Amino acid sequence: xxxxxxxRATLAGIGxxxxxxxxxxxxxWRRMAYFGDATSHAAxxxxxxxxxxxxxxxxxxxxxxxxxxxxVSILSGRGYAMDTLLGVMAHSxxxxxxxAVSFLPHVRLDxxxxxxxxxxxxxxNDLIVxxxxxALVISLMAYRWSAxxxxxxxxxxxxxxxxxxxxxxxxxxxxxxxxxxxxxxxVGVLLIVAMLIIPSAAARPLARNPESMALIAAALGAxxxxxxxxxxxxxxxxxxxxxxCVAAGLFxxxxxxxxxxxxxx
Amino acid sequence: xxxxxxxxMTVRLGGHVALRNVDFSIAPKEIVTIVGPNGSGKSTLxxxxxxxxxxxxxxxxxxxxxxxxxxxxxxxxxxxxPITAKRFLCLPTRRNDNDIAAALARVGAHDLLDKQMSALxxxxxxxxxxxRALLEKPELLILDEPTTGLDQPGSxxxxxxxxxxxxxxxxxxxxxxxxxxxxxxxxxxxxCLNGHVCCHGTPDIVASAPEYRALFGTGTQGALALxxxxxxxxxxxxxxxxxxxxxxxxxxxxxxxx
Numbered sequence: 001x002x003x004x005x006x007x008r009a010t011l012a013g014i015g016x017x018x019x020x021x022x023x024x025x026x027x028x029w030r031r032m033a034y035f036g037d038a039t040s041h042a043a044x045x046x047x048x049x050x051x052x053x054x055x056x057x058x059x060x061x062x063x064x065x066x067x068x069x070x071x072v073s074i075l076s077g078r079g080y081a082m083d084t085l086l087g088v089m090a091h092s093x094x095x096x097x098x099x100a101v102s103f104l105p106h107v108r109l110d111x112x113x114x115x116x117x118x119x120x121x122x123x124x125n126d127l128i129v130x131x132x133x134x135a136l137v138i139s140l141m142a143y144r145w146s147a148x149x150x151x152x153x154x155x156x157x158x159x160x161x162x163x164x165x166x167x168x169x170x171x172x173x174x175x176x177x178x179x180x181x182x183x184x185x186x187v188g189v190l191l192i193v194a195m196l197i198i199p200s201a202a203a204r205p206l207a208r209n210p211e212s213m214a215l216i217a218a219a220l221g222a223x224x225x226x227x228x229x230x231x232x233x234x235x236x237x238x239x240x241x242x243x244x245c246v247a248a249g250l251f252x253x254x255x256x257x258x259x260x261x262x263x264x265x
Numbered sequence: 266x267x268x269x270x271x272x273x274m275t276v277r278l279g280g281h282v283a284l285r286n287v288d289f290s291i292a293p294k295e296i297v298t299i300v301g302p303n304g305s306g307k308s309t310l311x312x313x314x315x316x317x318x319x320x321x322x323x324x325x326x327x328x329x330x331x332x333x334x335x336x337x338x339x340x341x342x343x344x345x346x347p348i349t350a351k352r353f354l355c356l357p358t359r360r361n362d363n364d365i366a367a368a369l370a371r372v373g374a375h376d377l378l379d380k381q382m383s384a385l386x387x388x389x390x391x392x393x394x395x396x397r398a399l400l401e402k403p404e405l406l407i408l409d410e411p412t413t414g415l416d417q418p419g420s421x422x423x424x425x426x427x428x429x430x431x432x433x434x435x436x437x438x439x440x441x442x443x444x445x446x447x448x449x450x451x452x453x454x455x456x457c458l459n460g461h462v463c464c465h466g467t468p469d470i471v472a473s474a475p476e477y478r479a480l481f482g483t484g485t486q487g488a489l490a491l492x493x494x495x496x497x498x499x500x501x502x503x504x505x506x507x508x509x510x511x512x513x514x515x516x517x518x519x520x521x522x523x
Binding site: 028029031146147149150152153154155156157158159160161163201204207208209210212213 | 312315316317333335337340342343345346347348349352353356357358359381
């Protein structure tokens with residue numbers, strides 16, 4: 001069954017969608033979208049490095065994403081103008097990565113594949129990495145769920161309950177780096193944040209509690225992967241962007257549904 | 266016997282000294298109100314007591330396993346985060362439904378159980394926060410400006426509720442007030458803070474005097490009282506305006522120490 005590339009692609013898409021859903025909710029609640037951009041754009045630099053050092057793309061991207069995420073996390077507590085700072089870091093990292101790639105003339109690098117994903121080329125090994133990463137992120141978030149939520153509501157409330165908000169922030173940061181590293185193959189570095197934010201934002205009008213929002217986001221994300229790949233297959237459109245387009249369509253539908261429901265209640 | 270005590274405590278926040286040489290203690294069932302101007306370190310003192318900031322010098326001694334119920338000053342719940350009052354009360358510790366219902370009923374908010382937190386009014390929000398603190402079964406209840414955003418009858422109602430809770434729970438109550446002169450009448454002690462302890466004393470119960478009733482209105486049923494600042498030390502503050510008569514006590518408090 002796994003010999004069919006379309007089935008492998010679908011499983012890869014669902015794996016990323018499931019891991020991205022709970023994390024994406026926190027990205028939305030804590031307004032960390034730019035933070036996600038900075039981390040994912042830096043991954044291009046990691047990809048260049050992994051070719052230069054002959055290590056796996058996953059390892060290189062994960063390492064640079066982790067460094068970027070931790071750096072941004074440390075800076076965020078220092079009272080800088082965060083949107084400017086993150087904008088500088090996200091795009092510098094992306095540009096630096098693209099320049100670094102050009103220094104590797106002996107490597108034939110499919111840049112488009114890393115910017116927009118190459119989900120149809122997912123191998124069985126990639127599937128193991130993606131589902132392994134997804135399992136790690138989901139279990140880490142499930143284990144820390146209450147503490148993460150409390151720290152998201154209010155730092156002092158968390159501290160009064162014996163929760164260290166900085167540790168919870170670090171956990172989110174590590175999860176973000178892992179999701180970025182496993183999602184590169186599926187949607188590419190430019191569209192990772194879309195997979196984090198769009199299903200969560202679509203789930204918001206349909207949810208009454210944080211847990212239901214994460215579950216609905218996971219369902220919508222998985223649905224986007226399945227329908228997006230179908231659309232890509234039928235209409236010969238690029239796979240990663242097709243998935244994001246379906247997610248965007250679901251977001252608009254959810255918004256309208258939420259409005260209609262609110263006006264009837 | 267004290268629940269919590271600081272000795273000669275100095276706290277530094279982001280480079281500047283927010284509190285210096287603060288001696289503070291609170292005994293079981295005592296009600297203590299802290300007043301002081303903006304930036305005087307009131308919230309910092311509470312944060313040091315709950316362990317959110319570490320003192321640079323001096324000590325904090327807590328009674329073993331002291332249960333603290335904490336009501337933060339302002340808690341903004343983002344519109345993007347859906348959460349009902351019931352779920353909110355279960356963070357981070359899961360509570361059983363009966364306890365939740367009882368706590369909400371006690372603060373007069375039983376009808377808010379399934380309401381979204383972001384849809385609550387200021388007063389409703391304060392009551393849910395108070396219910397959350399009650400679920401801790403606190404020995405010390407700490408409230409940071411609980412009456413912010415409430416009108417005077419609303420403040421008075423909240424103060425009466427807090428005083429009743431002290432009697433029911435047998436808990437000590439420590440609260441910060443943004444008003445310099447008007448405090449909860451049940452306060453046993455009032456501490457005026459401005460980077461250090463400026464003065465402390467008992468509030469004057471004035472509800473019976475007609476001129477104060479005119480000031481406080483009739484709807485407060487004696488929940489509010491007046492605190493007269495009586496400083497035992499002087500400051501080298503430059504006079505702001507030579508034409509104002511420099512008197513002592515209450516008025517100098519507004520521009521001098523406090």
